[in-house]
Amino acid sequence: MQIQLDLPSDLCHFAPKRGVNGVLQQRKRKSPNSAFAADLLAKAQPLTEAVDPFSCVAEELELVEENLTRSVRSAEQTLTDIASHLICGGGKRIRPMVTLLAFKAFGGKKVEDIVDIATAIELIHTATLLHDDIIDGAETRRGKESAYRKFGLKATLVAGDFLFIKAFEFAGKFDETIVQWTADACTRLTEGEILQGFFNRNTEVTVGDYLEIVKRKTASLFQTGAKIGVYLAGASPSLVEEMDQYGLTLGIAFQIIDDVLDVIGHKELLGKPTGMDLRDGNPSLPIILALNAGQQAVAEAFECSHPTDEKIRQAIEAFGQGTAIQQAKALSRTYAEQAFNPVKKLPPSLYRNGLKTLIQLIIERNS
C-alpha cells in the first residue's frame, strides 16, 4: 500500500506559544518541548510506505500493558480475576495507541506521562465494557464468556467501579486541564449510554440521534486521548483542537465499522455472535438506515423484545438485499477522510504515517 504524504506548507503553528507555556507550568506532570518543531524537521524522512501503527509505539504500548497488569491486582482475588478476564483478554488497545501516536507525532518525549494517561483511557474503556455487558446482558465478549455471565452481576458491577477507580489513580496525577478533559469524556460516555437506552428498540431513532450517541459513547475516548497526547507534547491550542477532531472522526468511523461488522462479520473473528445489536435493540447505523428504507424484517427484529434466532436470520438476510451496509460504509469513509485532514498538516514522521495508516486499518478491518 502506498500513502501520499503532503509536506506541511507552514510550520509556524508548531512554535510553542506563551499561552501554552503558561498552561504547562501549572501541570503537576508536564512534558513541555520547546524545540520540537525544529527537531522533528531535522529527523523527518520522506516516508511513502504505510507503517504499522502498533509497531510505531510498541515499546510504549508494552509499558501501558505493564501498567494495566499491575492495576488489576487487588487484595480481593475476585476483583483481580474479573478485571484480568477482560484486561488480559485481547483488547485492541486502539485508544491508548491513538494517544501515544498523537503524543509522538507532535514530538512528545516524556514517555512515562503519556503512558499513564493512555493507561487511564484504556481502564475507563474496560470499566465501561464491564458495565455495558451488565446493561446488555451480554453472554460473550472478546471471544469468550462475558465477565457478567462468568462472575455474575454483583461482582462485575463492583469490578467496573474498581477499574474506574484505577483509571482515576492514573489520570488524577495530571493537571486540572487533563483531569477535566478526562472527566468530561467519562461524563459524555454515561450520557451516551443513557441516550442509547432511550432509543433502545425505538424505531423513531434518526441518523442524527445515532451520531449523538456515538460521539459520546465511542468517540469521546478517542477524541480525549488524541487531544491529551498533543497537549502533553506541548503543542499549541489550535493543534490540540485539530487532533481532537482527528479522534472524534476516527472514533465515529470506528463505531460505524463495528456496527457494520455486527451484521456482516464473522463470529470467530469478532469474538461474539453477529446480530447482537438487533438482539439487544441497540440502534446501530445499518439498522437505522434499513429502517429508513422500510425494511420490514429489520424493523420486526429490532422492535421485538426477545427476537427469535429466525427473526434475526431474516433481518440479516434483508440487509443483503438493501443498501444500508453500503451507505454505512460510505459514511464511515467520509469520517475517515475528515480524520485525514489534521494529520496532513503534521510534519513527516513515522508517527504521522502511523496515524494515517491507523485510519485505513480501522475502516478496512474485519474484526
Added chain:
Amino acid sequence: MQIQLDLPSDLCHFAPKRGVNGVLQQRKRKSPNSAFAADLLAKAQPLTEAVDPFSCVAEELELVEENLTRSVRSAEQTLTDIASHLICGGGKRIRPMVTLLAFKAFGGKKVEDIVDIATAIELIHTATLLHDDIIDGAETRRGKESAYRKFGLKATLVAGDFLFIKAFEFAGKFDETIVQWTADACTRLTEGEILQGFFNRNTEVTVGDYLEIVKRKTASLFQTGAKIGVYLAGASPSLVEEMDQYGLTLGIAFQIIDDVLDVIGHKELLGKPTGMDLRDGNPSLPIILALNAGQQAVAEAFECSHPTDEKIRQAIEAFGQGTAIQQAKALSRTYAEQAFNPVKKLPPSLYRNGLKTLIQLIIERNS
C-alpha cells in the same frame, strides 16, 4: 450534657515541618497554614458545653450542598433525575462533616479546597449507594423508593458511574497524595463490597471478618475524609495519622449502630424497613453475635435465600431474648472511646468540641 476537655500539654507537633512543607509545595491546591497553632491558642476558649457539629460547619456544609446540586446537572435529564433523587433526598452528610470539622479543628483556613474534597467524598458515598441498591435489590432508600426501583437497573448503574466521575472531577484537582488517598479509599470500598458478598448468607462469618468488611466498606471514607482535612490544614504527618484513626474508629462505631438500628430501629425514622440485613443476607454484627450464641431463628432467616416476613419477625423477636444487641452496642462504645483519644490531643476549639459531640451523636442516634 457536659464535656470535659483536656488542654493539650504539648503543642510542638503543630509546628509545620520541612517534610510537610515539601509536600505542600507539590500540591496543585494547597492550604498551608504556618502559624495556625499560635492562632488557635489565641482564639481558644475553654468550652465545656457540647456543640452541634452540624452548626459548627454550617456555612461550609452549605457550600458542599451547592457543589452537590451543581454536580448532578447533566445534559441527559435521566442522569440528573436519578442523581438528584438520592443527592437531594436527605442524606446526613456525616462524611463531609467529619472532613470539614477535622480541617477546621486543625486551623484550616482555605475553605474552597476542603469544600471540594468534602463534596468528592459525599459523591463517592452516593455513587456506592446507587450501586449497592442494585446489588441488594433494595426497594427503599432514605424513606422513599430506591433509584433502582424507580428508574431501573440500567439507568441507575450509569448514574452511579456518573457520580463517581463527578467525584473524580472534584478530587482530581488536588495533589497526588490526596488523589492517592481518595483512590485507595474507593478501592477499599470495592474490596469491602466483594468481601461482604463472599459472606452473604454465610454462617461461617466471624466478628473479625465483619470488622474487615466494615473497615473497608464504611470506615474508609470517614477515615480518608478526616485525614485529608488535617493534611489540608497543614498538620504534621503524625497528626494526620491520628485523625486517620479518628475516622476509622468513628466509621466502625457508625456502622455498628446502623446494624443495631436495622434490628431495633423504627421504619419511619430509618427511612427503610427493619430486618433488611436478614432479608439481604448481609452479615451485620448483631447477626454474627446471634449466630455465635446459637440463636436458631436468626440463623434460619439469615441462611434462607428468600426469608418470609414471618421468618424475619421470629428472628427479630429472637434478638430481644439474647444479648447480641447489647454486645454490639458495647463494641460500638469501645470504638467510640478510641475515637475520643486523638480529639483529646487537640487544642480547645469549637471544632474540637464538634468532633467530640459527633462521636456521641453517632452512637446515641436512632436513625
